[in-house]
Amino acid sequence: MSRVLSSCCRPSPTTPILTCRLRSDTSVLMSASAPPELIRRRRFMRFRFAKEISMKHYDAVIVGSGAAGSVMAFRLAERGLRVLVLEKGKREDPQSFVHNEMAMLPRLYKEGGVQTSVDHDLVIMQGCTVGGSTVINNAIWLRADLTRVLPDWKTRGADLSESRINQAYTDLESKLHVSPLPAGLANKGTDVFLRGSQALDISAHLLNNNRSECIGCGWCNYGCRYNRKASMLVTFIPWAESCGAELIDQVQDIRFGIQGDAVKSVDYTRHGHKETVTADRVVVCAGAIGSSELLLRNGITQRGNVGKHFHVLGGVMVTAEMQQPVNGYDGIGLTAMAEVGPESVIETFFSPPGAFSITLGGWFATHLERMRRYNYFAQAGVMVGTDPRGTISLDRKGRTKIDLSFNKNDLARLRRAVEAVAKIFFAAGAVSVLPATYRFVELTHPGDLALLDEWIRHPDDLLLGSAHPQGGNVMHEDPKKGVVDTTFRVHGWDNLYLVDASVFPSNIWANCQATVMALSHTASDYVVQ
Template sequence: MSGKIYEWKDITESRKIKTRVCIIGTGCGGATLASELTKLGVDVVMLEQGGYYPTYTFDNHELNMAGKVSAERNLQTTADGAINLVYGNNVGGASVHYWADSYRTPADRLEMWQSEYGIEHHTEKDLIPAWDELDKRLNVHPATDEYLNPMNRLVEKGAKKLGWSGHRVPQARKHCQKSGHCMQGCAFAAKQSQLVTHIDDVVKRGGTIYSDARAERLKMDGGKVRSLLARVIDRPSGKDGPHTIEIEADAFVVAAGGFGSSTFLLKNDLKKKLPVLGEFLGMNPSPFVHALYAHDVIQWRNIPAGFGVDHFRKPVYDVKGNYVEGGYLLMPNQLHPGTLAAMIPGMGKEHQQWMSALPRIGGTIGWIDDVPTELGRIEMDGDVRKVHYSFGRVGAMMIRDLLKKQVLINFAAGAEKVLIPDNRATLLTSPDQIGVIDGISLRPGTLLMAAPHPSGGCRMGADAKTSVVNSEHRVHGFDNLYVADSSVFPTGVSVDPSYTIMAFSYVAARSISGAL
């Protein structure tokens, strides 16, 4: 018997529902978990604060799609305005606008989580069966030659010239049409997001999904959650509607994403019981540069990241423990004209000169692996969430080093000039000028950066004093409350986290089904 996806317009009165498992969130964590549970015959109800947008509603218009699949149209920032927070707000979550990079968690990271943070049941041996199955369901494979656009080729060329190791990026795609609208949601259903894979599986197996439904309050009896109250949102106005949904379940799972899960639990006044709730927040800060080439690049066509540089993934320190270089991945960038115009610094004639050469503008971006001792936090100021994140000494050094490496690789690939998107529109016409990056300000609002890969806030571990969930994904002090998304990671993953989130959800599914 098939399930159903309900939207705001389908809810004409308040409802009370009973199910086995209630899941908050429909992204990589929640959708994968629901798929695994329904595969076992477990009745599941999912709640999604954002709207339901089938692929036939996608119009490949970057501004329209940002309003549909990107929370706050990607305009929300950290409390100091320094970094844009990028996350999903729709059925399918951030997977609908992600680049489809599908990395297995590096073995060194899983070993570190086990040895330093006491995480059990999440070793490479535990996760490989999940990844093997996911490879088939999401059609994951390394990018092939035909999907490397000119910017991918340039990064590959530059890396080879500099002697930096790189790789073809594993992709979750099937019958890709090379449109380049990955961040706007794939209108061809070629990008194998949760919307067209696990969400579809859940509905076919009888699972129920309520979009436009914001989870608000857990009703608890000691260490047991009895029910969850959700508010139906009037999507056209964005305001609260008159109807609610109350769900009684045997187990409740928070899978609202790296920025959302700890926020929800904080709103439910669990900070006193869980002292590190909202703490240890990472977000993979992502500095980028623009580069002007003599020939057309047209960076907004074909897949965004087919070739990546992993030469500097692990940071290097000297014998005294001083940072030397590295701690990031380096990738080709893909920005569409409207976004690109907003991300190119300068005003008037200076900005016009760059935009007049739009087809020749390329660029790169990098994911900074958060320094474990320099993480941020989420706190509530009344009903307002505040996300705090500031670069410590090492984090600032990583940003400057990454900017330098991006300058070098673009010049090595043949760029005529490289532009840093800072408040001074720092322009380099030669790699010999790389020293100017040491003087670039990293104060809030002076350098454009995004945060696409949040982690932490509900850190996994054995001790309730230093973590929020145990290795079964169960919240400390509760019998039937779980978390299944990137917020449980003790640190960042050092690669795109989507495949780690999904594999962790397999472990969560075993834990939850075993406890029912």
């Protein structure tokens, strides 16, 4: 900790500090004509030393290379810290990304894209690759409404500075070239959505994004093979590496070596080989769910708070069939949002045929018939923020259990949001509106909207999904009520920090990447001290 931090980036920051001392010790042990007892000891020591010699020391070990981990890695490395990032997923070459959903889902998504809650009613999508969920996200850059979020967090024991977070947003926006999404890249479904909103006097607008010179192929959720999306894989990770940070991918089974109130070493397995590194600080950035899993597997429960207060921003897709072809696959799908009130988030969407087919209700022949009309569809996603009432836990076999159900309140909000977006599509001339329901539901007239109350009563009446899991290791000043304090230090630990979407005390009601990165940006100032 007392190391003087240099302010410039250094090409090779990892000096294996144990090496010199142990090498000289080993050479003494290897002197000639030793008695058999010493030879046996020598063999044992050689084995031990071989292991220790390879043990590197870092100023900071970061677990997870997504939105939070990458920003943290860069911010620490640029200030001269020796940084190691450990990532569970594989480092992919963007040029190897193909426009094939079945090929890309297992490569880039956690559990191949089918991570679900215990009751299987909710699919929670996350990335598992170097760059985390930013590699598969839609590159929409949305600041959270801090005037709404921070007062709520304050009542929940987490008083954060609005100006610091705003400064972080501004810095990140300049680094990632955040700009308004060009209208010419949006798909035609966006026109439908904006036209319908305008007809109803609903404020709707194109969003900001972190892409540069995008060609609008629309395959953002399967990795950008053209490097136009400023994901962490092509920005903060290489920037951190240029400042000397190291990254190891495909690590499994991370175990903390604990001494007193500090994590002194980190063990991990890679391709069957166990490795150990020592560290002055450890920063957990494994994402919502992942960070809770990691702490629980290491026996860190924080008085039962780890895994508590999990929540999502999630909901359903609503598809509209138009009279004329829309060719929604041609261009970017997630482009615009409509402001229909504080209790839901409504954004345009579209996806390639495989993912699209899952969001389209109906079965067998009906489903096939609908899919044949693929190029006539426009789509929007409606999302609501659940209260922080879910839990992440490990079952008796050590498997992760995600326990969160949409309650009556969430479903009522979703019904109203589905109704709002259906009205938008009808106002734009839709011939039918198809919410993503388990049963076959087709609205052919605004008068049908009254039926939604009957059709949407239980969570499994809808095909629910979320790309924005949050909470599970929430921030709270009181160690009895939360996992991290307002400096992102895990309560009661000297050198263990945690920052990612899991620290959000309650829902931010916005796409999460900007706020995750902004919190990591802020947290790095505490971690570096």
